[in-house]
Amino acid sequence: xxxxxxxxxxxxxxxxxxxxxxxxxxxxxxxxxxxxxxxxxxxxxxxxxxxxxxxxxxxxxxxxxxxxxxxxxxxxxxxxxxxxxxxxxxxxxxxxxxxxxxxxxxxxxxxxxxxxxxxxxxxxxxxxxxxxxxxxxxxxxxxxxxxxxxxxxxxxxxxxxxxxxxxxxxxxxxxxxxxxxxxxxxxx
Amino acid sequence: xxxxxxxxxxxxxxxxxxxxxxxxxxxxxxxxxxxxxxxxxxxxxxxxxxxxxxxxxxxxxxxxxxxxxxxxxxxxxxxxxxxxxxxxxxxxxxxxxxxxxxxxxxxxxxxxxxxxxxxxxxxxxxxxxxxxxxxxxxxxxxxxxxxxxxxxxxxxxxxxxxxxxxxxxxxxxxxxxxxxxxxxxxxxxxxxxxxxxxxxxxxxxxxxxxxxxxxxxxxxxxxxxxxxxxxxxxxxxxxxxxxxxxxx
Numbered sequence: 001x002x003x004x005x006x007x008x009x010x011x012x013x014x015x016x017x018x019x020x021x022x023x024x025x026x027x028x029x030x031x032x033x034x035x036x037x038x039x040x041x042x043x044x045x046x047x048x049x050x051x052x053x054x055x056x057x058x059x060x061x062x063x064x065x066x067x068x069x070x071x072x073x074x075x076x077x078x079x080x081x082x083x084x085x086x087x088x089x090x091x092x093x094x095x096x097x098x099x100x101x102x103x104x105x106x107x108x109x110x111x112x113x114x115x116x117x118x119x120x121x122x123x124x125x126x127x128x129x130x131x132x133x134x135x136x137x138x139x140x141x142x143x144x145x146x147x148x149x150x151x152x153x154x155x156x157x158x159x160x161x162x163x164x165x166x167x168x169x170x171x172x173x174x175x176x177x178x179x180x181x182x183x184x185x186x187x188x
Numbered sequence: 189x190x191x192x193x194x195x196x197x198x199x200x201x202x203x204x205x206x207x208x209x210x211x212x213x214x215x216x217x218x219x220x221x222x223x224x225x226x227x228x229x230x231x232x233x234x235x236x237x238x239x240x241x242x243x244x245x246x247x248x249x250x251x252x253x254x255x256x257x258x259x260x261x262x263x264x265x266x267x268x269x270x271x272x273x274x275x276x277x278x279x280x281x282x283x284x285x286x287x288x289x290x291x292x293x294x295x296x297x298x299x300x301x302x303x304x305x306x307x308x309x310x311x312x313x314x315x316x317x318x319x320x321x322x323x324x325x326x327x328x329x330x331x332x333x334x335x336x337x338x339x340x341x342x343x344x345x346x347x348x349x350x351x352x353x354x355x356x357x358x359x360x361x362x363x364x365x366x367x368x369x370x371x372x373x374x375x376x377x378x379x380x381x382x383x384x385x386x387x388x389x390x391x392x393x394x395x396x397x398x399x400x401x402x403x404x405x406x407x408x409x410x411x412x413x414x415x416x417x418x419x420x421x422x423x424x425x426x427x428x429x430x431x432x433x434x435x436x
Contacts, residue, residue: 040217043228085235147330169194175233
């Protein structure tokens with residue numbers, strides 16, 4: 001993996017002071033990585049393009065806070081993850097309630113259609129979680145509901161940390177598969 | 189190898205993979221569609237779960253809040269089991285989540301005499317009932333919760349070391365139904381904010397009620413805004429379904 005040159009602290013500084021060329025340099029250096037991350041996370045090239053565009057729009061406002069390329073890279077990575085989540089969520093809810101019903105406020109339950117859609121998603125997730133094998137449900141729960149770190153879960157369960165992580169990952173995969181199939185059923 | 193891939197993909201998803209490993213993984217994802225599909229499926233599950241937890245926290249989990257982490261399946265020893273009971277009971281208190289964690293309704297365990305847990309003839313057993321969620325449950329961090337759980341653990345293991353702990357158990361959060369006496373109507377109540385809401389039970393051995401109360405006074409639950417009731421078990425000890433027997 002080779003990106004076309006790492007962004008430098010100088011480019012960041014120049015971009016932060018309004019130098020559009022410097023911003024283009026940074027974008028050129030990181031765009032591919034952001035786009036590939038988004039593609040692998042969403043599986044949708046169009047959505048991934050939207051995410052990438054949003055990431056770099058946000059970058060313009062965030063540049064002043066970076067000390068160097070490592071900060072920038074980590075920021076881009078995290079924002080990409082968050083925006084993939086946001087875009088996927090919006091797409092999912094849009095499909096469920098119809099474009100005209102979308103309310104821009106997240107978790108708005110004053111719109112009955114939207115509230116119903118949220119309930120359906122929650123029901124699907126609850127069902128999927130309840131149906132996980134015990135060994136996966138246990139660690140997924142401890143990790144995300146009880147918010148325990150992996151080391152603590154390993155200590156509680158007597159399992160190696162790697163095994164805990166692996167079980168969590170497999171549980172998430174299974175949840176994802178179930179939620180997606182449920183989603184596809186709903187939008188058919 | 190597969191387990192290692194799972195760990196890498198999970199770290200990638202959680203945003204904790206260092207840059208060099210991230211780039212190496214991206215290269216592999218480009219080359220290996222199956223790996224990419226795994227990541228995508230897990231991402232959907234991860235987002236769904238974390239979104240839901242976040243939404244539940246934001247709304248105060250007014251709808252069927254339930255936190256009931258399942259008992260770990262492969263605990264190394266009974267002290268770890270004590271810990272698990274304490275942690276699953278008490279770590280869960282501040283996390284206002286919604287999930288029904290058990291698959292379906294488990295068949296109720298039969299009530300049976302716990303021979304090993306039967307107190308000696310001159311020694312009664314007492315149920316220590318913990319009431320009320322932590323006063324600051326909605327605002328503490330996971331680390332604080334973990335630290336508190338460790339205190340419950342210490343309390344329970346100390347009782348066990350002294351041969352005084354018979355059983356420990358956490359209680360599922362809902363449904364909470366009270367059946368009235370006028371025809372068995374099931375009344376659903378969302379009573380989690382009720383200071384009398386029962387969140388856990390321990391059974392201890394003691395020479396007298398006063399001694400049992402003294403043991404209960406040491407329960408960390410009292411330090412975090414909860415209260416404790418002590419009741420003598422009048423007819424010998426029976427195991428309570430869902431509770432573990434610590435006597436063995």
